[in-house]
Amino acid sequence: MKTAILGGTFNPPHWGHLMLAELAYCEAGYEQLLLVPTRKPAHKVIAGATDEQRLTMLSLALENFSVPGLKIAIETCELYRPGVSYSIDTVACVEKLYTLDGKPGLLLGDDLFETFDQWKDAPSIAEKADLWVARRKYNDPLPSKFFHQYFRNPIVGVSSSEIRERVARSDVWRALLPPSVARYVTDQGLYREGKS
Numbered sequence: 001m002k003t004a005i006l007g008g009t010f011n012p013p014h015w016g017h018l019m020l021a022e023l024a025y026c027e028a029g030y031e032q033l034l035l036v037p038t039r040k041p042a043h044k045v046i047a048g049a050t051d052e053q054r055l056t057m058l059s060l061a062l063e064n065f066s067v068p069g070l071k072i073a074i075e076t077c078e079l080y081r082p083g084v085s086y087s088i089d090t091v092a093c094v095e096k097l098y099t100l101d102g103k104p105g106l107l108l109g110d111d112l113f114e115t116f117d118q119w120k121d122a123p124s125i126a127e128k129a130d131l132w133v134a135r136r137k138y139n140d141p142l143p144s145k146f147f148h149q150y151f152r153n154p155i156v157g158v159s160s161s162e163i164r165e166r167v168a169r170s171d172v173w174r175a176l177l178p179p180s181v182a183r184y185v186t187d188q189g190l191y192r193e194g195k196s
Contacts, residue, residue, distance in 0.1 A: 001071070004030040004105035004132070005094055007078065007087065009046050010037050010054050012163060012185060013061040014177050016156040020107055020134055023151045025070035028132055030105055034075040034094060035062075038085040042120065048164050048191045051079050053184075060180040088121040091128050104129050109136045116146065167191035 004024045010017065017035075024030040037054050040046070049057070058074055066072070077093040078085040087106065094104050106129040108116070113133045116122055123146070125131075131148035135141070136159075141150050158176045166173035168191055174182040185191065 001032045001099065002030050002101045002105075003032040003034060003094065003098055004028065004107055005034050005036055005075075005090060005129070006107045007036040007038055007085070007090060009041060009044070009160060010035070010058045010061075011046055011049050011160050012054075012057050012177060012181055012190070014158050014160060014163060014181075016136075016158050018061065018065050018178070019153065019156055020151075021065070021070065021072055022067050023134065023153055024105065024107060024132070025067045027151050028105060028149075030070065031101075032071045032073065032098075034073055034098075036075045036078055036090055039079045039081065040084050042084050042086060043115075049188075053188060053190065055079065057181050057184055060184055061178045063180055065178065086120045088119075088125050088128075091125060095128070102130075105132050106130065107132045107134065109134050110139070110141075111136050113144070113148065116144065122146065164191040168193045 006020055008017065021033050024033045035058060037058060039051060062072055078090055081089065091104060106125065110133050119125065126146040131146060132151060133148050134151045134153050135155060163173050163176050167185065
């Protein structure tokens with residue numbers, strides 16, 4: 001099965017993540033998308049929600065979301081692997097656990113792609129996976145020594161960090177999330193000022 005990987009903290013999962021799922025199918029022709037919550041990112045700290053809460057929110061986000069022709073699954077290999085979550089390890093895990101039709105796709109935003117050449121084993125990742133980049137900013141596509149393709153996506157001006165900040169400030173945020181995720185954030189008291 002033609003498979004793509006979308007890793008992230010999903011802290012919380014938002015409409016931009018779900019848009020990438022649709023792009024994976026509509027533009028890149030993937031039949032399966034694996035959403036991979038990261039346990040310990042190499043370049044950021046996860047705060048505001050536990051691993052279990054992030055996993056629950058991701059499940060809730062998918063409850064009423066589907067793309068005909070695309071199987072969407074949550075892959076927890078990073079959550080249960082000790083140490084820092086590196087994409088090269090995730091690609092290897094997916095190759096081991098799934099029957100793939102060709103190389104897996106690795107989906108990432110242009111904010112992450114800016115530093116891709118600094119990632120652990122970046123050349124190996126680019127060799128083992130097809131890189132698909134979603135634009136998150138109104139800028140020109142980034143040059144890279146690694147072959148990659150850009151989605152023709154609308155710019156979604158939302159990020160998980162911005163949502164967490166909005167919740168902490170009691171600013172408008174609910175419409176940025178699937179309704180079930182917004183309810184969960186409220187019910188669990190996540191991201192409020194003074195909570196870690």
